[in-house]
Amino acid sequence: MAYHPVIAIAGLACETSTFTPSRTFAPAFHPRRGGEIIEKYPFIQPGTPLGDAAEWLGALIGHALPGGIVTRDAFESLSSEIISRLSQIVESTKLDGLWFDIHGAMCVEGIDDAEYELLKRCREVIGPKVLVSASMDLHGNVSRDLVHQTDLITCYRTAPHVDVAETKERACRNLLQLIQRQADGVELVRPYKAWVPIPILLPGEQTSTRDEPAAHIYAAVPDVEGTDGVLDAAIWVGYAWADEPRNRAVVVVTGWDKETVAQGAEKLAHLFWDSHKDFTFVAPTGSFKECLDAALASDKHPYFISDSGDNPTAGGSGDVTWGLTQLLARPEFKSESGPKVIYASVPGPEAIQKAVDAGVGAIVTVIAGAEVDDIHAGPITMTGRVHYIKYGDVHAEIEVVLQVGSVFAILTKLRKPYHHESDFTELDLAPRSADIVIVKIGYLEPGLYDMARDWMLGLTPGGVDQDLKRLGHKRIRRPMWPFDNTFEKLDLSARLIPMSNEPLSEKDE
Incomplete structure (x- = not known):
C-alpha cells in the first residue's frame, strides 16, 4: 500500500x-x-x-x-x-x-x-x-x-x-x-x-x-x-x-x-x-489628458483607459480622486448627451449612505474619496442622479452608480477592483456599448482586454505610480535597472x- x-x-x-x-x-x-x-x-x-x-x-x-x-x-x-x-x-x-x-x-x-x-x-x-x-x-x-x-x-x-x-x-x-x-x-x-x-x-x-x-x-x-x-x-x-x-x-x-x-x-x-x-509598456501610454483626447478622437469603442497610479490590485489605496476629478472637469462630458463614460471607481462610505437614503433616480450631492490617500487630490464633490444601487459585493459591500453629465461614476463603500464584464453589467451598465471605460488597473485583465476595441495606459499619480523613479526608492539594492545604467560587477x-x-x-x- x-x-x-x-x-x-x-x-x-x-x-x-x-x-x-x-x-x-x-x-x-x-x-x-x-x-x-x-x-x-x-x-x-x-x-x-x-x-x-x-x-x-x-x-x-x-x-x-x-x-x-x-x-x-x-x-x-x-x-x-x-x-x-x-x-x-x-x-x-x-x-x-x-x-x-x-x-x-x-x-x-x-x-x-x-x-x-x-x-x-x-x-x-x-x-x-x-x-x-x-x-x-x-x-x-x-x-x-x-x-x-x-x-x-x-x-x-x-x-x-x-x-x-x-x-x-x-x-x-x-x-x-x-x-x-x-x-x-x-x-x-x-x-x-x-x-x-x-x-x-x-x-x-x-x-x-x-x-x-x-x-x-x-x-x-x-x-x-x-x-x-x-x-x-x-x-x-x-x-x-x-x-x-x-x-x-x-x-x-x-x-x-x-x-x-x-x-x-x-x-x-x-x-x-x-x-x-x-x-x-504593454500599451500606448500618455498623460490622463492625452488618453482622454485619444479616446475621444478614436472611432473604436469601447476605448479603455487605465488609471494606473491608483490600481487597487497592485497595492494602490483605491481612493485617489485625481482621475475622476480630471474627468469631470472636461467640458465634453458635462451634458448627459455627451460621450458615455464609465469610471471605476472611488470609495465613499458617506456618499454611499446618502445615495442609498435618497434611492435610485434621486439627484444627490455627495463627497467621496481621499479619506486615505489625499496626497494627489482631495475629496471630490459631485452632483448627479443615482443610476443604480447594488448590495452584498464581497469587496465593496455596497456599490452606487452616480450619473454626472455623461459620466457614470461607480462609488463603493469599500474599495474594489473591476476586472470582469459582470462587475459592470450587475450595476446596470453596458461597457461594450460605452464610448470610454476608465478603470483603476494596470494592464487589462483578460475580461477587459477582450472587451476593449482599443486602449491606453494612463500614467497617473498614486501609490503604484508607473514612473518608478519619482516614487523615491531608498532601500533597494543598487545598482538596479531602470534606476541605474552602469553595472560594472554584474553577477x-x-x-x-x-x-x-x-x-x-x-x-x-
Whole structure:
C-alpha cells in the first residue's frame, strides 16, 4: 500500500505598496481555517488524484486585496493563529509536508521579508524534517532566506495570471513527489536549489507575458523544467512598488542534478538580463489628458483607459480622486448627451449612505474619496442622479452608480477592483456599448482586454505610480535597472542554496 502522508496548509498573501498611506488590517485577509481551505482548492478535495493521495489539513490562509503595508498587529494576530493551529496538527499526527500558500510581496510594519519571517516561525513548530513547498505570484520577492527555508518554491508563469490554480496544484504535486521519495527511502529527498538574483525591478505593466520580451523569456521556463534532473523552474519579476532590499527579479531552479539546475537557472537569468533594455509598456501610454483626447478622437469603442497610479490590485489605496476629478472637469462630458463614460471607481462610505437614503433616480450631492490617500487630490464633490444601487459585493459591500453629465461614476463603500464584464453589467451598465471605460488597473485583465476595441495606459499619480523613479526608492539594492545604467560587477552565477535542514552561511546575497 502506498504511503498516505499528512500535509498542512498555511500562508498569508497580500501585495503591498510602501508608497501608499493606506494600511491593511487583519479582517482584509478574510482568513479561512480548517476545512474551509480544502473547499477553496478543488484539486486537493477527495476524489481527485492529489486529494486521495494525502490527508490535507488546513491551518489558516488569508488572501487580502492588495493595498498598503500590513499592520504589525494584523500580522502578529494571524501568524499567531497559524502557529497555534500548526501546533495542534503536529501534536495530533505525524506531519510530512507543508504547502506554504503565499503571494510574496507582503510588507509588514517593522519586518523586512515578511514571508520568510512567517515561514521561520512555522519551521519552529513543524521542525526541519517536514518538507515545505511554496507557491507564489511572479510579482513576489524571493530572498535567499526564503529559498533556504523551503524545499520547493514556484510561481505563476503568466501575467495577467491565468495559471493560478495550475501553479498551486504543481506546488502540491511536487511536494507529494518529495514525500513519496522520502517514504521510499531514496537517499536524496530534498532537491538542489539554484537561486539567481537579477538587478532588475520593473512594474508588471512592462513585463506582461502576453508581450515581448517577457513572452519568450517565460516560454523558456518549460524547456528548462523539462531537462533531465530538473523538477521545477521559475522566474519572478519581483514587486516594484515596495522599498525593501529583497525586491528584484529572481530565478530559482530545483532538481536532482546540481550542475543541471545551476545551468538552467543561469540560462533563464541571462535571458532575462539580455532583454533588460527591451521592456516597454504593454500599451500606448500618455498623460490622463492625452488618453482622454485619444479616446475621444478614436472611432473604436469601447476605448479603455487605465488609471494606473491608483490600481487597487497592485497595492494602490483605491481612493485617489485625481482621475475622476480630471474627468469631470472636461467640458465634453458635462451634458448627459455627451460621450458615455464609465469610471471605476472611488470609495465613499458617506456618499454611499446618502445615495442609498435618497434611492435610485434621486439627484444627490455627495463627497467621496481621499479619506486615505489625499496626497494627489482631495475629496471630490459631485452632483448627479443615482443610476443604480447594488448590495452584498464581497469587496465593496455596497456599490452606487452616480450619473454626472455623461459620466457614470461607480462609488463603493469599500474599495474594489473591476476586472470582469459582470462587475459592470450587475450595476446596470453596458461597457461594450460605452464610448470610454476608465478603470483603476494596470494592464487589462483578460475580461477587459477582450472587451476593449482599443486602449491606453494612463500614467497617473498614486501609490503604484508607473514612473518608478519619482516614487523615491531608498532601500533597494543598487545598482538596479531602470534606476541605474552602469553595472560594472554584474553577477548572474547560480547560488546553490543549502537544503532546508542544513545551515545557511552568512555569505552576502
